[in-house]
Amino acid sequence: MGYLEKFAEEPKEQEQTTTITIRLPISLDTKFKAYCDSLNLSVSKAMRLMIEQELKDKEVTPTEEQVQKYNKSRFVLTKWKRDGMIPCPICNEFKSASNFNRHCKDAHDMISEEIFSNPIFVEIAERMLT
Numbered sequence: 237m238g239y240l241e242k243f244a245e246e247p248k249e250q251e252q253t254t255t256i257t258i259r260l261p262i263s264l265d266t267k268f269k270a271y272c273d274s275l276n277l278s279v280s281k282a283m284r285l286m287i288e289q290e291l292k293d294k295e296v297t298p299t300e301e302q303v304q305k306y307n308k309s310r311f312v313l314t315k316w317k318r319d320g321m322i323p324c325p326i327c328n329e330f331k332s333a334s335n336f337n338r339h340c341k342d343a344h345d346m347i348s349e350e351i352f353s354n355p356i357f358v359e360i361a362e363r364m365l366t
């Protein structure tokens with residue numbers, strides 16, 4: 237890898253992310269957060285790096301059953317995505333899919349799931365896609 241490559245920004249079109257919650261003793265949580273702070277690293281990124289490291293050389297292929305089970309209650313925007321854009325029914329404009337959740341939070345103080353579970357917004361978004 238060239239010297240500058242490791243500083244290159246991640247590709248714009250990122251996979252949708254999810255959030256996990258873990259249970260920890262408070263002292264361990266405090267210590268880990270302080271450690272991450274000292275490295276100027278978010279806890280989220282630190283955990284992601286550790287998980288990636290753990291899985292790096294492993295051949296893990298979730299079964300269809302596992303995919304269903306783990307994604308059961310997950311809200312995904314895939315259905316609404318066209319050419320990397322998502323229709324925002326509140327703005328009546330297409331917004332970048334990779335920043336859509338942030339757009340919802342910043343512009344509307346809502347999460348995307350709230351928007352796309354509202355039948356009025358769903359109708360507008362569907363009209364935008366046709």
Ligand SMILES: [Zn+2]
Nearest residue numbers: 324326327343
């Ligand atoms: Zn909007």
